[in-house]
Amino acid sequence: MERKIMFSCVDISKDFSGMHALDRVNMEIYEGEIIGLIGENGAGKSTLLKIIMGFQQQTSGKMCIYNELFAPMSTKEANQRGIGMVYQEQSLVANLTVAQNIFFGFEKRFLRFGFVDWGRINREAKEVMKECGAEGIDPKKKVSELNFATRQMVEISKVLNSVKMSGASKYLILLDEPTSLLNDEEIKILFCQVRRLREEGHSVIFVSHRLDEVLELTDRIYVFKDGSCVGEVKTPGADEGVLYEMMVGRSSSGEYYKVERQTVPEEEIILEVEELCLIGAFKDVSFQLHKGEALGICGVVGSGKEELCSVIIGDEKADRGKVTVFHSEKKFRSPEDALRCGITAIPKERRTEGIIGIRSVGENITISNLKKLGKGIFLSGRTVEEKGNEWIERLAVKCKDVNSPVQLLSGGNAQKVVFARALQSGCKILILNHPTRGVDIGAKEEIYSLIRDITEQGVAVIILGDTLEECIALSSTILVMKDGLVTKRYDAPKENKPEQVDIVRFMM
DSSP states (O other): OOOOEEEEEEEEEEEETTEEEEEEEEEEEETTOEEEEEOOTTSSHHHHHHHHTTSSOOSEEEEEETTEEEOOSSHHHHHHTTEEEEOSSOOOOTTSBHHHHHTTTOGGGGEETTEEOHHHHHHHHHHHHHHTTOTTOOTTSBGGGSOHHHHHHHHHHHHHHHHHTTTOSSOEEEEESTTTTOOHHHHHHHHHHHHHHHHTTOEEEEEOSOHHHHHHHOSEEEEEETTEEEEEEESTTOOHHHHHHHHHOOOOOTTTTTGGGOOOOOSOEEEEEEEEEETTTEEEEEEEEETTOEEEEEOOTTSSHHHHHHHHHTSSOOSEEEEEETTEEEOOSSHHHHHHTTEEEEOSOIIIIIOOTTSBHHHHHHGGGHHHHSBTTBOOHHHHHHHHHHHHHHHTOOSSOTTSBGGGSOHHHHHHHHHHHHHHTTOSEEEEESTTTTOOHHHHHHHHHHHHHHHHTTOEEEEEOSSHHHHHHHOSEEEEEETTEEEEEEEOOTTSOOOHHHHHHHHO
């Protein structure tokens, strides 16, 4: 019997400010099929899911459901066509009950003489959860009182109910990293429900960084890299080695990353982390950071690398362990405390965390250094202009003048302003959280040169790269994290870099 194609993408592309988030992606999903979707962070997986769900619209290309054009402008429209999504962050309302969440947006069908029939809502919620294998959950309980795994089952029940209301005979369910916080027993229960959906003729897109899970659950796997679908494999007969190779692809030249300028770290230890732990994020992390060292931390979303840096910079408070800066133990209560000890960061979200868009270039460069540059609480306009011009020249920031609002600059030049502020502080340890995210290729190369300048001056950097390739090329030492643990440490001298495929084995 010939299988029917339920859903298809044809040449789907998505551009953001001239950058390709997706580039001519093609995909077909048959009835009763579980598709795996894998790739590094930033490969384009989430962008595709958002387009399918109507959160974003593609720049070009088309989607079809049973050969009929499908162009949703909202989640509701996607649900009405039988497509639902279980989000990694979850979309439940914590102060509502389980039943209220499951039937959120469908309350009218339970009205009786102008009043909501709560008894009926609770009864039907029980039936919905029973169909999803989630019986035993009290529909009258508030979601805030449930553990994560139970909330995940409620989320799945809610999504399936939403698409069921569409009247579609077959559903397509998108699962975005659904197992990231589940234990082994909870994962087994989830997989049973996903397989049951397949048996009933429904289809599933399963996104996960855990390749062993993808190989266990799926029928076919699409591999994404740099916004493109670089391959499709049938799961039977596939292995992790093949998938690793497809994910990392071919490396760019060392010249692009200025590898020849990589410094050898000095012997002096300026930061030491010992048995550091943040419950629910990472545990027992230890490492040393030397003067002039570029330490890259590789790991997928949920590995704990972002939270680790948040503790070091003072945004989070560790539950256990020790941070020593210049041979003195520190307990930071805020980023300001960390800055006083010579630690600062280039944030991931430049536009919301790194700059004040309506303020001038000069003001953004000096704003974190008022005490050092000013007299009391005052900072003269002349000082702002002098320091601003100094850094504009040093970092080749392209702007009209020092008084130009930062919001008018390109992404790459705005990022240089963020770097200028950090360096103006006189920091000795700089955390680079995705330092080239959202900037074009030319600006990236300039930022790589800047990072080499910084380490040549003896500043130590911790790098959370935008890609694995970037992290390897920029780093002299690499830590690999998975599920909150350091799983491998590599020396990465310029003449002997580890291979991406070797690192990925300890990430996923």
